[in-house]
Amino acid sequence: MQLQGLTNNEVNERINKGLINRSTVTKTKRIREIILENVFSVFNLVITSVILFLLYFYITSGDERLLYDTIGTTLVISLNTFIAVYQEIKAKRALDKVSLLLKKEVKVIREGKESIIDQSDVVADDIIALERGDQVIVDGEVIESNKMEIDESLLTGESLPINKQNGDEILSGSFCVSGNGFYKAVHVGDNSYANRITQTAKKFKLNLSPLQVKLNFIVKVLFSTAIFLVILEIIRTPGGFSDLDFVRRISTVMLSLIPQGLVLMSSVTFALGIYRISRIGAIIQKLNAIESFANVKIVCTDKTGTLTQNKLAVNRITPLTGKFTVNQIEKLLGTYAKLSSDKNATLRTLEIYEPDNNAAVTDEIPFSSENKMSLLQLSINNEQLTIIFGGYDILNERSVEKNKAEEIFEKDGLKIYRNLLFGVETSGRSLKEIEENLDTVKIEPLCIVSITDQVRDDVMDAINLFHKNNIEIKILSGDNAYAIQAVAKEIGWDIKDEELVTGSEIEQVNDTDIFRVIMQKKIFARLKPEHKLRIIKTLRKEKIYTAMIGDGVNDLPAIKESDMGIAMEEGSQITKEVADIVLLKNKFALLPSIFDEGNKIVNTVSSVAKLFLTKNFMVIYLTVLSMFFAFEFPLTPRRVSLINIFSIGLPSFIIALRNSNVSKLTNFTKELFSFVVISAAIIVGASYIGQYYTEKISGYTAEDIQMVMLSVMIFITSINFLSVVVHKNEKNMRLYILYAIGLVTLYSFLALTESRFILISWIKTFYEISFLQNQYLGLTAAIAVISGVILFALQLFRGKFISNKQ
Incomplete structure (x- = not known):
């Protein structure tokens, strides 16, 4: 059943009733609060006490020197207070103005069609689309869920994602980490959960x-x-x-x-x-963010979309089976790209292949940063086929042709690419059963998809700046180690094999030794979000001022935990929301200027x-x-x-x-x-x-x-x-x-x-x-x-x- 959403007349009715997502809550202080805080500051109260002290002795003695002292001190405190209020209001307006440069748009269903609108134009009962990486902008009720998992850690501190089904409540401020779906707006504007918390907690405090x-x-x-x-x-x-x-x-x-x-x-x-x-192209979301960056001792950065441009392209397809022709494999790849609910940059690279228009989805396990794989159950001409797509080094461990794949992988020198394995799940179980334990999947590999990405032209200037100022750089990525190493080499940064470590190896390191391992390594590969978070927490525990640069949902916990969070403009909505600095047009070259x-x-x-x-x-x-x-x-x-x-x-x-x-x-x-x-x-x-x-x-x-x-x-x-x-x-x-x-x-x-x-x-x-x-x-x-x-x-x-x- 196709979702219809509100009609234009219904939207106008709700706007007239004030049921629109306009809020009086801001991240920065209100002008009234700025004036009150500066006028009634501790300094002013003490100085006012001195003024009254001098005034008392003038009244009792009549000595004009004390009157002039009183007047002079009053003029100084008034001027200082005026300048402080003026500058803080100016800074507030600068922060508010540059924050408008970040487009905060959402996809809604109105009149049976999808529309892109500003999130402030959402009205009660609007049907809003939610994709992986999107933030929930108003409180609502889920009306369609495709394995949608919601992270509420920014609101409740609960670190585990919650699977949301039709009819479940969904809170503003949470965000989608897996799957997708639609929800109906219930509480908008100041009545939303996130805005009520903000009013209570005064989140503008730094x-x-x-x-x-x-x-x-x-x-x-x-x-x-x-x-x-x-x-x-x-x-x-x-x-x-x-x-x-x-x-x-x-x-x-x-x-x-x-x-x-x-x-x-x-x-x-x-x-x-x-x-x-702000004039050169960066959005500063906290007043002290620029100065904070100058104190950084270690910069941790994601690879894809950060060091690289996230302009992915299929470099080659390496077949691993004789049961399917190359044309059949490419058709399955095109079908997967068309029918998968995930629409990330990796899947978009597969859209160059023609899909099978007779195929239909019967079930799906969407991609997540935790599992690094996704599965699609298809019905093709009344035949069931379950296909799986994910990181090569992860899925090949479950492959029935593991040794053959490794031999071809080494022979063809594929390690310099970002490699994914595409195959058929052969256990015969339903996806619901498979989802209970993804480690038990059985894979008949079809091919290795090798993907390349373009390195940012300006990234080496930033790398040289960090090295010049004795700032250590560590790459925290979900990709395989050799692909990361190849990217580092391409930008002129030679990293040795012994300076590489994987997420699975990190898991084996106890809390006593983890700091030593972090300081010894430069590339951290095949990381899950919790691995990145552990690394940042360890560095902060050791009082090392740390920045985290990223663009995806998998970077969010680390960016939020770091002393200095930096996001790219084209990154996920929620990542930009929590970052201290957002680089417009993804300009890595701005980092030296900042x-x-x-x-x-x-x-x-x-x-x-x-x-x-x-x-x-x-x-x-x-x-x-x-x-x-x-x-x-x-x-x-x-x-x-x-x-x-x-x-x-x-x-x-x-x-x-x-x-x-x-x-x-x-x-x-x-x-x-x-x-x-x-x-x-x-x-x-x-x-x-x-x-x-x-x-x-x-x-x-x-x-x-x-x-x-x-x-x-x-x-x-x-x-x-x-x-x-x-x-x-x-x-x-x-x-x-x-x-x-x-x-x-x-x-x-x-x-x-x-x-x-x-x-x-x-x-x-x-x-x-x-x-x-x-x-x-x-x-x-x-x-x-x-x-x-x-x-x-x-x-x-x-x-x-x-x-x-x-």
Whole structure:
């Protein structure tokens, strides 16, 4: 009975009633959630507490300095929050926009005809076709099943596929791993099971990348340090709250060590990376995916459709029997291709052969990645014939002509091809009986079908990139070992026989030895999905950051388990759904660009973090020295804001926009902290030298001392900016130098003028920039230049020393 489906009028009726598969659930956050999370962040709550603290003392004392501190801090927190919200919304829209490039279409039956529509246009009671590799898009009821097996592991964690019969419930979010059929849409849109789970579980939350883990650690340490220093200062200064300078000092410490800007600039950097990669043809489905790729130590990849183009062609047919002529065998192959419910790339290669139009299917066991074979029971002119098709090395073990087939196989040199055995099942049992134990099939072989595939032209560039960066590559494939080895050789990658292992051999390895075996081998052949999953789980258990590249349903468990999942655009629907990155047009050549962009993100965040943490360590040094040794503490909340603008904010944005450093940073934490400890110590030391020599000049005031110290800090931090960005491959060094000169010139203008213009006068007053007297100008410049040169030279030496140690 032919399925009719809905009529066009019935479809329109359901659309008018809102029974259409439109959902308010998204993988990314809603704009309202972005605003609320940023406005009411922990950082903002703490800073708001400091603002209220300053405001309280202003109200009780009337000191206008506290009012200006309150206004300044409020402006900074408002600007940072606005930028954070803007950038996160921009990143969300970038993710949403590129995700639209993935066509999510389904086949439905309407008016008795098959139609291809967008999945969002499905309405209640639509009849939807489901093939192997398709994801179930709405909850429904199975109305026709051809040995259809559904995997619900993404929903329930249940790893075993479930055989679905007519009338069974089928849940959105599950996917078909074997067979095919049709189901009727029941719950659509927000009412579907997958969308209800998403609303509850908030699936837009990300697994943290290695860089994000490091940043979170830094944030926690700085936040804890700020609280510790403030508490220590309060304990050491009983009754200190009666002194407004004390109130401003502890407020300065708290505000300075909260790394709100560092988190902001990291988000900006991630958003820029997504924008740049989306322009060259990759869909980034998670905000941190690009940076994650730069941390990969091992890349595991499928062969067919990944290293090769999945453009299969029959190279030759090798007969194994005299009972059938070559023409009869080819006709059976064409019949198998026409009548099998599987429509994969391998079967499509057999469509070149003419089918027997008198044949009809009476039963079928569809192909699955688990069994690597399929059987078709045919009725041809009232005679029953069961034919079997699958991997040569698997089926030949059950062949009645095993030795003969092996002899011909070796003689004809077929091992370099992807080989399948085509034969007749001779046990006489029904397929239902055979399905209970496929190991008992008896095969009379008809021929070996040798298939070739075209290697991707761009794959060697990616392989060379991985080798250059000491990233190991492992091929995880369901094909036979020698066919994989031949493909590797074709792309210029010579793999020895002892570096091959099969899935059956993997099964014999215990959990103690499995990691050693994985690290020794490069080709893993005849793998089932659970073999691939075991390999990925083992690598992750050993804390090895692992990527998995694939395109088929058999790759899905491994892609889902890996740290970094990459899928091809022409891969199965469900594989693309769970991957972190999808390569449009199957462009393997994009991987080097994504890798470089990942390194650029890491280097950009590292550079920005150096600027932020240099300031933080300066505040820590100044606080400790003033607390325990009664040294001058020249900073106030507004002067810290001034340092943030000249030393961090403006330099950070130009680094984020123009950084071109794609070299691999091997030790983020060591590189970061070794840099900031040295820079902060030199800058603080130079500022105290400025204080010492200022006090040698007669007529100085406390304001003169603080201005000399502040000016020395800002001048040297400009040189610190240059020491952050300098490296041998930097293309923008001239721009950075001009930028640093511009920053110094702008600050000098503010410090050396007594302009009567209202705006300039207001800026100087607000940021507590006093006039730098002529007698202190030469001293300030000399100290800044000498200390800056020392800082720059020490950082160059430090960088080379660390590089030589790695």
